[in-house]
Each structure stands twice: as structure tokens, then as C-alpha cells.
Amino acid sequence: MTLSMKEKKILYAYGCLSHHNTVTRLKWLTALTVDPEAKRRMLGLARKVETEMNESWYEDFYHHLRMEMDEYRRLKRNLRVLKSYTDYEEDLYEEAV
Secondary structure (H helix, E strand, O other): OOOOHHHHHHHHHHOOOOHHHHHHHHHHHHHHOOOHHHHHHHHHHHHHHHHHOOHHHHHHHHHHHHHHHHHHHHHHHHHHHHHHOOOHHHHHHHHHO
């Protein structure tokens, strides 16, 4: 099963170790969502998790997703810090002129 980054972020925020509880949460979130496009995406994710994912290996999938998203957030934070301490844009502009 392939997931987009948006789907991974949703599962990171609202998923849990229980396959059944995760599907139930996603369906409740779908019911609470007002935007039709977001509602369609949330329902699609709920159906994907329910049909394409086997309950027996969901717990391993969930741990792998948490590790991947923790690493993603750590790298994103490091990139923000690096950009804030680097004046690379000004240096490149001066060399080009």
C-alpha cells in the first residue's frame, strides 16, 4: 500500500496501534469534516486502511510510520534552523552579479 505525505500526516496525527480504532477514528473525522474535498480524501484514506491493510501486520506498519514521520519532522526542523542561520541566497546573488 502506498500513501501520500498528506495521508501519512493524517495517520501520524490520528492513528493508533489498534487497526479497528484507527479506522473508526478516520470515519468519525470524515463525518466531522466540512470541506467536501477534505471529506473525500479522509473517507478514501479510511477505506484504504480498512480494505488494503491486514490487521495482523498493522501494528508493525504503525510503528514504522511513526519512526518515518518522526525522522521527517526532525529533518524538516533541522532544515528550518539551517536556513535561518545561513545567508546563502545573498552570497549566490553577489556572485552572479
